[in-house]
Amino acid sequence: MSDFIPYGKQTITEKDINNINEVLKSEFLTQGPKVPEFEKAICKKVDANYGVASNSATSCLHLACLALGLRKGDYLWTSPITFAASANCSQYCGANVDFVDIDKETGLIDIDDLQNKLEIAKKEDKLPKVLIPVHLAGSSCDMEEIGFLSKKYGFKIIEDASHALGGKYKDFPVGSCKFSSITVFSFHPVKIITTGEGGIATTNDKELAQKMVDLRSHGIIKQDERFLFESEGDWYYEQQMLGFNYRLTDIAAALGISQISRLEKIVTERNALYINYKRLLSDLPVKLLKIPNNVYSSIHLAVIKINSDNKEMHKYIFKKLRENQIGVQLHYYPVHLHPYYRNLGFKKGDFPKSEIYKDKAMSLPLFPGLRYQQQEKVVDILTNSIRDFDEI
Numbered sequence: 001m002s003d004f005i006p007y008g009k010q011t012i013t014e015k016d017i018n019n020i021n022e023v024l025k026s027e028f029l030t031q032g033p034k035v036p037e038f039e040k041a042i043c044k045k046v047d048a049n050y051g052v053a054s055n056s057a058t059s060c061l062h063l064a065c066l067a068l069g070l071r072k073g074d075y076l077w078t079s080p081i082t083f084a085a086s087a088n089c090s091q092y093c094g095a096n097v098d099f100v101d102i103d104k105e106t107g108l109i110d111i112d113d114l115q116n117k118l119e120i121a122k123k124e125d126k127l128p129k130v131l132i133p134v135h136l137a138g139s140s141c142d143m144e145e146i147g148f149l150s151k152k153y154g155f156k157i158i159e160d161a162s163h164a165l166g167g168k169y170k171d172f173p174v175g176s177c178k179f180s181s182i183t184v185f186s187f188h189p190v191k192i193i194t195t196g197e198g199g200i201a202t203t204n205d206k207e208l209a210q211k212m213v214d215l216r217s218h219g220i221i222k223q224d225e226r227f228l229f230e231s232e233g234d235w236y237y238e239q240q241m242l243g244f245n246y247r248l249t250d251i252a253a254a255l256g257i258s259q260i261s262r263l264e265k266i267v268t269e270r271n272a273l274y275i276n277y278k279r280l281l282s283d284l285p286v287k288l289l290k291i292p293n294n295v296y297s298s299i300h301l302a303v304i305k306i307n308s309d310n311k312e313m314h315k316y317i318f319k320k321l322r323e324n325q326i327g328v329q330l331h332y333y334p335v336h337l338h339p340y341y342r343n344l345g346f347k348k349g350d351f352p353k354s355e356i357y358k359d360k361a362m363s364l365p366l367f368p369g370l371r372y373q374q375q376e377k378v379v380d381i382l383t384n385s386i387r388d389f390d391e392i
């Protein structure tokens with residue numbers, strides 16, 4: 001057994017395995033009764049009216065953009081400090097993408113920058129149709145402020161809450177869409193709960209939910225009352241628009257149902273691990289990402305930032321931790337600096353706070369089941385590598 005400690009990983013219980021086994025012995029493997037049961041369970045947890053599960057959060061982001069009518073000529077804005085999927089969904093719809101820089105303490109979209117950029121865009125007649133705020137590391141963005149701006153400037157909001165299942169903004173569970181049209185969660189194995197691959201879009205808007213349901217399965221309609229032409233027999237169905245196969249399997253949904261029952265326990269444990277880190281790191285020249293007031297974070301990631309402008313120090317510490325079997329990771333390399341996005345015209349210097357962030361940030365291991373001694377080991381190795389760098 002290697003002693004490698006990853007930055008995140010899934011936990012699978014006997015109950016999870018039993019739930020999956022039951023589906024394997026049942027009649028339905030893909031999208032049977034377990035998918036709607038899972039959708040209902042998520043809606044109940046996050047206090048939303050509708051949930052549309054799919055085979056990934058990436059698919060859900062695509063469905064959400066299409067449901068909101070994003071298309072060629074439109075703009076979608078998001079944060080540069082996110083997984084590429086938050087921006088890629090614009091490209092699937094043939095739309096333009098742009099970014100809003102982050103607040104350097106929280107890593108979340110900077111509300112002042114957003115406001116300024118909107119004011120400029122308004123003058124240039126280039127206001128976005130969709131904004132995707134990203135709840136980095138599990139902390140909700142300031143949704144009330146963003147909601148206010150969305151009304152003032154007339155854009156729609158899709159929350160990328162891939163990290164934030166079980167988190168809260170003020171008294172509202174993330175996913176309740178109090179200030180947004182749609183919220184998207186991921187069930188990739190490193191996320192808060194998993195279905196292997198999978199995602200869900202929650203909304204309180206019946207029409208948006210229906211559009212996403214239709215597009216999830218080829219744009220095929222099977223209910224008589226929705227047919228555009230007369231039914232030609234019991235076998236009849238209609239493809240009314242161009243959709244996809246983004247369905248979740250019943251096998252995956254069964255795992256999700258079992259996992260979601262432990263949500264509070266998982267998020268409580270993640271918060272306890274975070275508090276341990278906070279204490280263990282208190283004497284080091286590093287700082288955990290700030291969690292905004294009024295936010296209960298799901299603590300998807302324990303992101304620290306090095307108190308130094310020396311890029312070499314960041315690189316050195318990263319390398320030393322990895323050499324010592326600590327699976328630190330950078331969340332994230334700014335999306336606009338990936339070659340694909342540079343090809344669209346983005347360049348170094350476009351979003352300076354995000355670019356500084358990348359030279360300071362790293363995610364320490366944090367997942368349910370991580371032991372206190374392992375956290376101490378991570379911090380010991382971090383302490384030594386900082387000291388070793390200072391002596392070079």
Ligand SMILES: *Cc1c(COP(=O)(O)O)cnc(C)c1O
Pocket residue numbers: 055056057058059082083085086134160162163185186187188197198199
């Ligand atoms: C993981 C992640 C996604 C994509 O999730 P998938 O389920 O893997 O498609 C999108 N956005 C963010 C911020 C993520 O962390």
